[in-house]
Amino acid sequence: QVTLKESGPVLVKPTETLTLTCTVSGFSLSNARMGVSWIRQPPGKALEWLAHIFSNDEKSYSTSLKSRLTISKDTSKSQVVLTMTNMDPVDTATYYCARIRLVDSGYDFDYWGQGTLVTVSS
Amino acid sequence: SYELTQPPSVSVSPGQTARITCSGDALPKQYAYWYQQKPGQAPVLVIYKDSERPSGIPERFSGSSSGTTVTLTISGVQAEDEADYYCQSADSSGTLFGGGTKLTVL
Numbered sequence: 330q331v332t333l334k335e336s337g338p339v340l341v342k343p344t345e346t347l348t349l350t351c352t353v354s355g356f357s358l359s360n361a362r363m364g365v366s367w368i369r370q371p372p373g374k375a376l377e378w379l380a381h382i383f384s385n386d387e388k389s390y391s392t393s394l395k396s397r398l399t400i401s402k403d404t405s406k407s408q409v410v411l412t413m414t415n416m417d418p419v420d421t422a423t424y425y426c427a428r429i430r431l432v433d434s435g436y437d438f439d440y441w442g443q444g445t446l447v448t449v450s451s
Numbered sequence: 452s453y454e455l456t457q458p459p460s461v462s463v464s465p466g467q468t469a470r471i472t473c474s475g476d477a478l479p480k481q482y483a484y485w486y487q488q489k490p491g492q493a494p495v496l497v498i499y500k501d502s503e504r505p506s507g508i509p510e511r512f513s514g515s516s517s518g519t520t521v522t523l524t525i526s527g528v529q530a531e532d533e534a535d536y537y538c539q540s541a542d543s544s545g546t547l548f549g550g551g552t553k554l555t556v557l
Contacts, residue, residue, distance in 0.1 A: 366546065368548075375537065375548060375549070375550045375551045376486075376488075376494065376537055376539075376548040376551070377548065378545060378546040378547065378548060381545070381546070389544055389545045390545070391545065392545075425493060425494075432482065432499060432500055433482065433500065434481070434482070435481055435482045435484075435500075435540065435541045436541045436546075437484040437496055437499045437539070437541070438484075438486070438494070438496060438539075439496050439499075439505065441493035441494055441495075442493065443493055444493055
């Protein structure tokens with residue numbers, strides 16, 4: 330059974346750094362056909378892709394947020410960590426991690442975590 | 452910059468057919484994927500590779516592609532299909548989501 334679970338602070342102050350952890354089970358982060366992405370959704374708004382990491386440690390980031398994001402993984406712990414620096418109230422959102430499934434030349438998100446709401450406020 | 456464009460809303464009566472479109476210049480070269488999101492829940496994949504349906508997704512959900520537009524079709528819409536729907540495409544450099552379409556079942 331594949332599961333993903335996000336953990337991290339529910340409240341951060343402006344200018345602080347957010348660190349979120351995605352703990353996965355039911356699959357290995359070393360699986361060549363899979364990866365993990367972070368995706369966020371501000372209240373009442375659309376999904377926004379943030380970053381992804383694959384088994385070979387290949388990483389990619391949203392162009393608009395690249396300077397603030399770092400994604401990493403610990404395969405032995407089955408965890409993927411996202412850090413976002415210089416948090417601002419506009420970063421208030423539900424943050425999801427999702428499993429990437431490589432599909433021919435593209436990929437989809439076949440399993441999602443429940444999401445964690447992060448509020449940025451002083 | 453590359454975008455995926457969806458209509459903000461679509462409304463249908465129960466039993467009718469709902470069609471939700473997603474347009475983007477890269478869609479002829481990349482597969483599209485569709486997600487259903489109900490309030491307070493995580494998205495669920497309902498269509499992959501333009502027209503494939505994951506196991507467990509009802510047959511009334513189907514997808515098609517033509518040029519720069521992909522379409523999610525829900526035949527015989529049921530009340531439980533009321534949700535937000537998002538298209539997505541991806542390549543090795545990243546992923547893009549459409550702005551989402553709210554499907555209202557009248």
